[in-house]
Every structure is written in structure tokens, then in C-alpha cells.
Amino acid sequence: MTASNEYRFQVNLSGMIQILSNHLYSSPKVFLRELMQNATDAITARKEVEPGYQGEARIELTGTGDQLTMMVEDNGVGLTEADIHEFLAMIGQSSKRGQQALLDGETSFIGRFGIGLLSCFMVSHEIVMLTQSIKGGPSMEWRGKPDGTYTIRQLDTQLSPGTKVYLRCTPDAAHYFETEYVKEALFYYGALLPYPVTLLHDGVQSVVNQDSPIWLTRPELARSCRAEVLAFGERLLGEKFQDFIPLTTATGRTGGIAYVLPHAVNLNAKRSHRVYLKRMLISEKAENILPEWAFFVKCLIWTDELQPTASREHFYENEKLEEVRSELGDALRMGLADMAENQTERLQKLIRLHALSMKALAVQDQAFYAMIHRWLPFETTRGHRELGELIDEGETLYYTGSIDEYRQIHHVASAQSMLVVNAGYIYDKELMAMLPVILNNVQTERIEPDEVSMTFTDVAPAERNQYYDALRLADSALQRFRCRAEVKGFKPSDLPVLFTLSQESSTLRALEKASEESTDLFSSVLGSLSAGINSAGYSTLYLNVNNPIIKRVLTSPDNQMTPIAIEMLYVNALMMGHYAMNKQELEVLNQGIVRFIDWGLRANTDRKGDA
Amino acid sequence: MKTEMDFEDLMEEAYQLPNGPAKLGFLEEAARVADVNGMVEEAYEARSEIVDAATFCGYPMKALIAFSWQLGKFDQQPELYDEETLLWSYKWILGKMPDFPEISREKIMELLEDFGARFKSYGYSERSYWYYRFRIFMDFGELEESGRSYDKFRTLDRDFMSDCEACEQDEIMRYFMLKGDDEKVLEVAKPILKGRMSCAEIPHLTLSEILMPLYRLGRTEEADKYQVKGYRLIKGENDFVQSFSEQMEYLTLTNPAKGIDVLEETLVLAADHEDAYAKMLYYAKAAPLLRRWTEEKESEGYRMRLPASFPYEGDPGDLLKLADYFAEHAQTVAAKFDQRNGNTHVSSLIAERRI
Numbered sequence: 020m021t022a023s024n025e026y027r028f029q030v031n032l033s034g035m036i037q038i039l040s041n042h043l044y045s046s047p048k049v050f051l052r053e054l055m056q057n058a059t060d061a062i063t064a065r066k067e068v069e070p071g072y073q074g075e076a077r078i079e080l081t082g083t084g085d086q087l088t089m090m091v092e093d094n095g096v097g098l099t100e101a102d103i104h105e106f107l108a109m110i111g112q113s114s115k116r117g118q119q120a121l122l123d124g125e126t127s128f129i130g131r132f133g134i135g136l137l138s139c140f141m142v143s144h145e146i147v148m149l150t151q152s153i154k155g156g157p158s159m160e161w162r163g164k165p166d167g168t169y170t171i172r173q174l175d176t177q178l179s180p181g182t183k184v185y186l187r188c189t190p191d192a193a194h195y196f197e198t199e200y201v202k203e204a205l206f207y208y209g210a211l212l213p214y215p216v217t218l219l220h221d222g223v224q225s226v227v228n229q230d231s232p233i234w235l236t237r238p239e240l241a242r243s244c245r246a247e248v249l250a251f252g253e254r255l256l257g258e259k260f261q262d263f264i265p266l267t268t269a270t271g272r273t274g275g276i277a278y279v280l281p282h283a284v285n286l287n288a289k290r291s292h293r294v295y296l297k298r299m300l301i302s303e304k305a306e307n308i309l310p311e312w313a314f315f316v317k318c319l320i321w322t323d324e325l326q327p328t329a330s331r332e333h334f335y336e337n338e339k340l341e342e343v344r345s346e347l348g349d350a351l352r353m354g355l356a357d358m359a360e361n362q363t364e365r366l367q368k369l370i371r372l373h374a375l376s377m378k379a380l381a382v383q384d385q386a387f388y389a390m391i392h393r394w395l396p397f398e399t400t401r402g403h404r405e406l407g408e409l410i411d412e413g414e415t416l417y418y419t420g421s422i423d424e425y426r427q428i429h430h431v432a433s434a435q436s437m438l439v440v441n442a443g444y445i446y447d448k449e450l451m452a453m454l455p456v457i458l459n460n461v462q463t464e465r466i467e468p469d470e471v472s473m474t475f476t477d478v479a480p481a482e483r484n485q486y487y488d489a490l491r492l493a494d495s496a497l498q499r500f501r502c503r504a505e506v507k508g509f510k511p512s513d514l515p516v517l518f519t520l521s522q523e524s525s526t527l528r529a530l531e532k533a534s535e536e537s538t539d540l541f542s543s544v545l546g547s548l549s550a551g552i553n554s555a556g557y558s559t560l561y562l563n564v565n566n567p568i569i570k571r572v573l574t575s576p577d578n579q580m581t582p583i584a585i586e587m588l589y590v591n592a593l594m595m596g597h598y599a600m601n602k603q604e605l606e607v608l609n610q611g612i613v614r615f616i617d618w619g620l621r622a623n624t625d626r627k628g629d630a
Numbered sequence: 631m632k633t634e635m636d637f638e639d640l641m642e643e644a645y646q647l648p649n650g651p652a653k654l655g656f657l658e659e660a661a662r663v664a665d666v667n668g669m670v671e672e673a674y675e676a677r678s679e680i681v682d683a684a685t686f687c688g689y690p691m692k693a694l695i696a697f698s699w700q701l702g703k704f705d706q707q708p709e710l711y712d713e714e715t716l717l718w719s720y721k722w723i724l725g726k727m728p729d730f731p732e733i734s735r736e737k738i739m740e741l742l743e744d745f746g747a748r749f750k751s752y753g754y755s756e757r758s759y760w761y762y763r764f765r766i767f768m769d770f771g772e773l774e775e776s777g778r779s780y781d782k783f784r785t786l787d788r789d790f791m792s793d794c795e796a797c798e799q800d801e802i803m804r805y806f807m808l809k810g811d812d813e814k815v816l817e818v819a820k821p822i823l824k825g826r827m828s829c830a831e832i833p834h835l836t837l838s839e840i841l842m843p844l845y846r847l848g849r850t851e852e853a854d855k856y857q858v859k860g861y862r863l864i865k866g867e868n869d870f871v872q873s874f875s876e877q878m879e880y881l882t883l884t885n886p887a888k889g890i891d892v893l894e895e896t897l898v899l900a901a902d903h904e905d906a907y908a909k910m911l912y913y914a915k916a917a918p919l920l921r922r923w924t925e926e927k928e929s930e931g932y933r934m935r936l937p938a939s940f941p942y943e944g945d946p947g948d949l950l951k952l953a954d955y956f957a958e959h960a961q962t963v964a965a966k967f968d969q970r971n972g973n974t975h976v977s978s979l980i981a982e983r984r985i
Contacts, residue, residue, distance in 0.1 A: 285646045341862070421655045422652075422656065423655060423659065426659075443655050444652055445647055445650060445653075452938045465938065465939070526691065526695075529658075529692075530695055532665075532699070533695045533696070533698040533699040534698065536698070536702040537698035537699060537702035538698075538702055538705055540737075540740055540741065540744055541697075541698040541701055541702070542698070543737065544694075544698070544733055544741065545698055547730075547732045547733050547734065547737065548691065548730060548732050548733070550732065597662065597663075598662070598666075599665035
């Protein structure tokens with residue numbers, strides 16, 4: 020029996036780097052972030068041992084062409100030889116540590132040191148690190164190559180504690196080593212860092228990040244430094260903002276500034292907020308840190324309580340994130356509530372730009388709705404109006420449930436100066452339905468197109484009786500269109516007929532239309548479906564007794580003429596209502612026109628014959 | 631005036647909206663404008679969008695109507711349109727067919743064959759055909775036949791027309807759920823729960839589906855976590871009415887008060903739903919929830935907040951009567967499904983069981 024041998028997987032490092040650069044990180048440019056992160060972690064760790072210690076990071080660019088080199092230095096804790104072996108020689112070790120640290124509640128400084136350093140292979144074929152640990156021991160040099168080999172040696176000289184990383188730029192990464200680029204990138208990642216970051220190039224030295232403003236730690240103070248906060252937002256987020264709302268959470272471990280976007284936003288637009296974890300930029304496209312409805316703001320957020328994903332570009336969707344999200348949402352809501360009470364003009368401006376956002380929020384939150392309802396805009400038969408104005412009219416607010424319904428009735432409703440709100444737009448229907456719940460003295464009522472008739476004047480039974488024969492002829496003519504006739508009086512009187520259809524008959528029309536166009540198989544499938552709705556789906560053709568022509572049609576029933584006139588009025592109503600007609604209806608239209616021309620001509624020759 | 635916008639404006643408006651009735655309103659209006667003006671290609675474009683939006687927000691009938699029209703146009707002049715997009719939507723349409731009890735078993739099988747033939751004619755993998763066959767027989771409650779298709783489709787290669795892995799995995803999970811194998815359900819769900827497989831609808835669907843299997847295995851602590859997470863993902867979304875029913879079923883047993891919250895928050899979405907199957911399941915789970923709630927002290931004098939459009943005329947404070955209303959609706963619809971399927975699969979799915 021042979022003993023089984025145990026082997027170890029060989030991991031191809033250049034393959035790993037390929038994976039890192041193409042899949043884990045969004046772009047090679049993150050190497051700088053990873054280096055800054057390592058520096059920050061090292062400084063933070065040193066501060067824990069030596070409270071009050073003043074950390075700093077220096078970045079130096081030297082050489083040109085294939086000698087172009089970047090050096091990143093920090094005065095943090097540094098690494099001992101044992102640290103190097105543990106964290107740089109074994110890939111995956113450090114991230115495992117991170118997991119453990121997460122369970123312990125805090126991420127240790129060394130966190131993901133190794134994997135972060137690896138990202139440098141995306142821009143450099145060699146990484147040299149010189150380091151001196153505060154724990155003492157000799158200064159060390161580590162040299163790594165992307166093929167997975169590395170060397171370690173002790174230095175003869177003793178360096179001061181800290182770490183220096185040297186990168187020699189590869190030809191296709193030259194762009195990432197340009198001074199202006201590096202300067203921008205350092206600000207971008209490190210604008211909020213609590214220690215100075217210095218860039219050295221051609222003998223010129225500049226501090227990339229200014230002193231951190233007081234409102235970074237206490238967002239509630241931001242209101243009193245308005246201009247400064249706005250300017251900061253403009254520099255960091257690249258937009259000229261005019262308004263903002265400070266964000267705070269109960270623990271104080273997450274805070275931020277919500278800048279109100281100065282332009283309207285698409286509801287489907289990606290929400291991108293800029294989030295700093297322990298003062299280092301972690302994401303510029305964090306979508307999940309604020310509630311869905313907060314699409315009218317772009318936020319700067321800093322936190323030290325959320326867990327980043329492996330790429331450090333997003334956060335894990337966990338309970339903590341959920342808690343933070345709802346607290347930030349509350350802060351935003353409170354900010355708006357405060358405006359509603361104290362600065363209505365500011366709120367009005369905001370609502371004009373971001374009406375959809377406000378409506379989305381109002382649907383979810385009745386108290387908020389009650390607060391801001393007056394300024395929400397709606398489309399009505401009396402033009403675009405704010406809800407407050409509509410309420411002041413003191414009438415019942417009728418609203419339609421869809422744009423289609425509104426289209427059907429708005430002519431008639433406007434002619435009768437009836438106030439109808441087009442609630443077919445997103446959220447409007449829900450808001451209209453909720454309104455009486457939040458305001459006691461307001462009535463709203465959903466109106467169906469076939470209910471517009473309730474504002475029509477009824478025709479007295481005795482009068483209706485006179486039209487009995489004409490109506491019977493009309494009904495039988497309309498039956499094949501699944502439509503029935505009714506006599507009413509309504510404005511405007513030059514409108515002879517009005518066609519309305521219920522939701523169901525609307526579906527039926529669509530079914531028939533599609534069925535005519537489709538394959539045999541699908542037509543028969545649609546047929547099975549329409550059989551289910553057939554019974555209820557009758558539409559109505561209202562004949563307007565106030566109209567002189569209708570009056571004539573009604574008072575002189577004729578077995579031959581009346582059905583044709585009614586059919587023509589029916590297709591005319593369809594055209595007026597911009598309905599797409601099916602084949603049968605088009606035929607009626609065509610034949611009808613020809614027949615009327617024929618009659619017209621014949622009447623003409625008859626008259627000539629009389630003369 | 632907005633009511634007379636032209637085609638481009640309407641489409642523009644529609645693109646800015648998330649899926650939902652408002653977006654559909656614009657798209658239907660756009661299709662109508664195109665029809666009236668004889669703009670056939672524009673009408674086709676608008677209907678593509680209708681199929682997409684309607685499929686994912688609870689309007690399978692609207693999707694079917696628009697798709698039927700498209701398919702007819704496509705067959706007349708296939709060179710004018712993109713077959714990939716159209717046949718991709720065919721999958722959605724086919725998947726929803728069994729949810730209409732009015733459509734006979736024979737018709738659905740004919741559609742499946744039509745679908746298969748079209749896929750074949752463009753050289754796509756047969757996997758899609760067998761996968762949908764697997765799903766359809768599951769819907770019919772014929773698990774043996776479904777199982778045969780399951781074995782078959784897994785041996786065939788995926789291609790770019792296949793459903794995504796996460797969606798397939800979810801359907802496989804459903805299969806074992808119907809077979810009553812809770813352990814296996816959780817095993818299949820694992821890659822989804824671990825986050826290794828996901829898409830626009832997964833894990834959303836999965837997180838509600840596994841609640842009852844977990845409950846039956848006594849793992850309520852895990853289930854509670856997934857319930858919260860799952861509900862957050864689907865809240866307010868029209869597309870997840872069936873998931874709401876699974877949430878309610880679980881909460882009936884573990885936290886009826888929370889179940890009532892779910893019912894009140896989602897009823898407006900369910901009541902307006904075109905998918906008869908999802909709506910039936912929802913109503914079927916609402917009934918026992920209400921009954922269970924009446925056993926709680928808090929429920930005394932409680933009046934259900936019903937949506938304004940809800941057709942129930944009775945007293946919203948009479949919870950038992952309301953429960954009957956839900957149950958009756960569910961049973962009537964289930965009977966229609968049973969008749970179509972020629973078995974009692976659907977009514978046994980919604981039968982109230984005490985666990």
C-alpha cells in the first residue's frame with residue numbers, strides 16, 4: 020500500500036494579478052488608493068500606541084521615461100521581518116485576518132495590507148518596500164516581482180519607523196504617474212484624511228489636503244458655514260450646489276452632507292454618493308447607503324462602522340448598513356421637515372426641481388406628505404397647479420387613474436369646467452387617494468371615464484321615450500362593436516357624441532387589435548382570453564341631445580339611414596378620441612364615406628331633376 | 631398639452647420612469663399614437679418596451695397582447711426586426727402562459743412547440759426548450775414529466791439565449807419544493823443565499839421561497855433573518871406578489887402582527903394584479919393570516935386598511951368575513967386552474983394546513 024502524498028496548490032501570481040486588475044478592482048488607478056489605505060492604517064495603528072502622534076504621508080515622483088518612479092512614504096508602525104513573511108508572502112492570509120477582525124467588531128490595521136500592495140503590480144513590474152517597525156529590529160527591504168518571487172534582506176542602515184514603497188512605472192501606466200494626475204487622485208481619495216498628505220515633484224512641495232473642517236466631525240455645525248460647505252462640495256463633487264442638508268446618525272459614527280442636486284434627475288439614474296470609510300474614499304458610486312427615494316441629493320458621507328466588500332468599492336448589505344441607511348434617510352427627512360416649517364421658499368424651490376422625489380417620499384410617509392403637500396405639482400383640467408391651490412378651490416378633487424382615462428375625458432371635463440386631476444403619472448394616483456386621510460376637510464374621488472356621464476344632464480323619461488325607436492336602431496347597429504348608445508345632454512354642444520370605455524373594454528379592444536395582427540396560434544390564445552372578459556366589456560357611445568344633428572338623428576328614425584349615421588358617429592368618436600381602429604371599424608368608415616357621397620350626389624341630381 | 635404628445639416625447643417620458651403602471655401608460659399611449667399614424671416600426675418598438683415593462687410589473691396580459699402583435703409583424707417581415715430581442719421576450723411570455731387559467735393545456739403545449747421550433751430555426755441551444763418544458767409541467771403539477779425535462783435540460787449546453795444561472799437555480803429549487811424535499815430545497819438554494827448567484831430577481835424571489843422549508847426544519851432563527859432581508863428587497867414591487875404570499879404564510883405562523891403589516895402594505899399591489907396565479911396564492915395566504923390574527927388580543931376592534939380600489943364591500947373590521955372573501959376568491963380561481971390542468975394540483979397547493 021502506498022502512502023498518499025499531500026501536495027499544495029501552486030497559485031500563479033501573474034494570473035492572480037490579472038484577476039485582481041480585471042475583476043476585483045474597477046481600474047488600475049486604485050493602486051494609489053490601496054497605498055494610501057495602507058499608509059492610513061499604519062498611522063492609525065501607531066496613534067493607538069502613541070496617542071497624539073502626528074502622522075503624515077509623503078509622495079514623491081522622480082525620474083522620467085522608464086526610470087519614472089513613485090515613492091509613497093508613511094511614518095506609521097512599519098513592519099518587522101515576521102510581519103513581512105506573514106502578510107506579504109502569503110496571499111489570502113491578510114483578507115482572512117480581515118474576516119476575523121470583522122467578527123471582533125473592528126478591522127485591524129494590517130487588514131488587507133498584502134492584497135492592497137498586490138494591486139501595485141497593475142502599474143509596476145517591481146515593488147520595493149523599505150520598512151522599519153516601531154517594535155524595533157533591523158530595517159528591512161522587500162522586493163516583489165509579478166511572477167510571484169520576492170527577496171527580503173536586512174538593511175545596514177537603521178531607518179526611522181515607517182514604510183516607503185517604490186514603484187517603477189510600466190510603459191502603459193505612465194498616465195498614472197503624471198504629476199497633475201497624482202495630485203488630483205490624492206485629493207480625490209484623501210481629501211478628508213486627518214493628517215497632511217504631501218506631494219513632492221521637481222523640488223516643489225505641496226500639501227494636497229487642507230485642514231479638515233470642523234463640520235466633518237460635527238455635521239450639525241455645517242449650517243453656520245454655508246459658503247464653505249458649498250465650496251467644498253463643488254471641489255469634491257464637481258457640481259455647483261445651492262443647498263444642502265447635514266446628515267447625522269445616533270451613534271455619531273456616520274455623518275455627511277447631502278447636497279441638493281441643482282438639476283432635475285431621472286428616476287432611473289444611478290444614485291452615486293461619495294463615501295469615505297475612516298476618512299479614506301471608499302466609493303464614489305455607493306448606491307445602497309441611502310434609501311431609494313433620496314435621488315435628489317448627492318452625498319458626501321463618512322463612516323467608520325460599515326464593512327467594505329473585498330474590492331473596497333461597496334459595502335456589504337448587512338443589518339448595520341440597513342440601520343445606517345434608515346438613519347440617514349431620517350436625517351434627510353428631518354431636514355426637509357425643518358424647511359417646511361421654517362423656510363418654505365427654500366422647500367418650494369427644491370420641490371419644483373425634484374417633484375418626483377418628493378412625491379415618492381410622500382407616498383411612503385404620510386407625515387411628510389402632510390407637511391409638504393401644498394407645493395406638490397399636478398396636471399389638471401385647469402392647467403398645471405400646485406396641490407395647495409387646488410385644495411383652496413374647496414371642491415371635490417376628481418382624479419383619473421391613468422393617462423389614457425384622462426385623455427378620454429379631459430375635453431368634456433374642461434368644457435364643463437370640472438376639476439379633474441390627471442393622476443396617471445407615477446405616484447399621483449396614490450397621493451390623491453391618500454389626501455383625505457391626511458387632510459380632514461378635503462375630498463378626493465377617483466373618476467372612471469364612463470363616470471363622467473354623471474355630470475351630464477339626464478334626459479327626462481318622457482323625452483327619452485320619444486327617442487325609443489332611434490335608440491333601438493342605434494343599439495343594434497353598435498352591438499357588433501360591443502358598444503351601446505345612451506342619450507344625455509352635455510357641453511360643449513358642438514360635440515355630437517362621446518365615446519367612453521371601461522378598463523375591461525379597453526383591454527378587449529387591445530386584444531382584438533393584436534389578434535388581427537398576430538399569428539394563428541397567438542390569435543387563438545388571445546381568443547381564449549377575450550372569451551373570459553366578453554360579458555362585462557361594453558363601451559358607451561353618449562349621444563348629445565344638445566347637439567342639433569343628434570337631435571335630428573334621434574327624432575327621425577329611419578331603418579336604413581339611422582344605423583349608418585350611428586355607425587359613422589361611432590367611428591367619428593373613435594377618431595376624435597384618437598383610438599386606433601380595427602379592420603371592421605375602418606371598413607365602416609370607408610363604406611360610410613362612399614355611401615354618403617353617393618347619397619349627396621343623388622340628392623343633388625334629384626333636386627336638379629325637380630327644377 | 632401633455633395629452634397630445636408625439637411618439638418621441640411619450641417614449642422619452644416612459645424611459646425616465648421605473649417599471650410600473652405609469653410607465654406602461656406612456657408606452658401604450660406611444661403605441662396608440664404610432665398605430666393611428668401608421669408608424670409600424672415605431673409601434674413595434676413601443677410594444678417591445680411594453681413587453682419588457684409589463685412582464686416585470688404584474689401585467690402579463692398586457693405583455694402577451696403586445697407580444698402577439700409583434701410576433702405577427704415579425705413573421706410578415708422578419709428582416710425588419712431583431713429576432714434575438716423578440717425571441718428572448720418569447721421566453722417571458724411562455725413562462726407566464728400557465729398562469730392564465732383560460733388558456734388550455736393543449737394551447738400551452740402548442741406554444742411550447744412553436745417556441746422550440748423558432749429557437750431551433752435560429753440555431754439556439756435546445757436547452758431553453760427543455761428548461762421551459764420543465765417549468766410548464768411544474769405549473770401543471772405533473773412532476774414526473776417535469777422531472778424528465780429536468781434531467782434532459784441539465785445535459786444540454788447553455789448559450790446566450792439561456793436564462794441566467796440564478797433564475798434556473800431558483801426554478802430547480804421550486805421543483806424540489808413541490809416534491810416536498812425541504813433539505814434538498816435548501817441545498818439548491820445555497821449558492822443563491824451565499825451570494826454566488828444573483829440577478830435582477832434573485833435572491834429576491836428565493837429569500838421568500840425558503841421561509842417555509844426553513845420553518846419546517848425548525849430553523850426559524852435563520853428564516854427570520856431572511857424574512858426581513860427578503861421583504862426589504864421586494865417591498866412595494868408589483869413583480870413579487872407571489873413572494874408576498876410566501877411572506878404572509880411564514881408570518882402567520884411566527885409573527886401575525888407583522889404579517890398584517892405586510893398584507894396592508896401589499897394588498898394594493900396584489901388586488902390590481904393581472905397574474906391570476908400569483909393573485910390566487912396571495913389571497914389564499916391572506917385568509918389564514920387574518921384568521922390567525924383574530925386570535926391575537928391586539929386584533930380586537932382592528933379595522934383593515936383596504937385600498938380605495940378594493941372591491942370588498944363589507945365591514946373592514948369584520949376580519950373573519952374578510953378572510954372568507956379572500957379564501958373564496960382563491961378557491962374559485964384554483965378550481966379554474968384545476969379544471970385546466972385536469973388534476974387537483976393547484977387547489978391542494980392552497981389548501982389550508984395546520985403545521
